[in-house]
Amino acid sequence: MAYGNKVKFHYDVPVYIKQMLADTAKKLNMTATELLSKTIEEEYIRVKSLQESKQD
Numbered sequence: 001m002a003y004g005n006k007v008k009f010h011y012d013v014p015v016y017i018k019q020m021l022a023d024t025a026k027k028l029n030m031t032a033t034e035l036l037s038k039t040i041e042e043e044y045i046r047v048k049s050l051q052e053s054k055q056d
Helices: 015-025 032-055
Strands: none
Touching: 015 032
16 A cells, blocks of 8 residues: 555565565665565556557
8 A cells, every 4th residue: 555655565465476576676775665666656657658659
């Protein structure tokens, strides 16, 4: 769930997804929450640009 600009893991996120996020984030020297937030933001930007290109 979102808390300000932070994302907290919801209880129904599978454990293996949390572990994958934690492992990948550690390799990138960031927290899992930061990685998840960054991924969501990048996906949002990608989808918005796709929608805008379809409207043109």
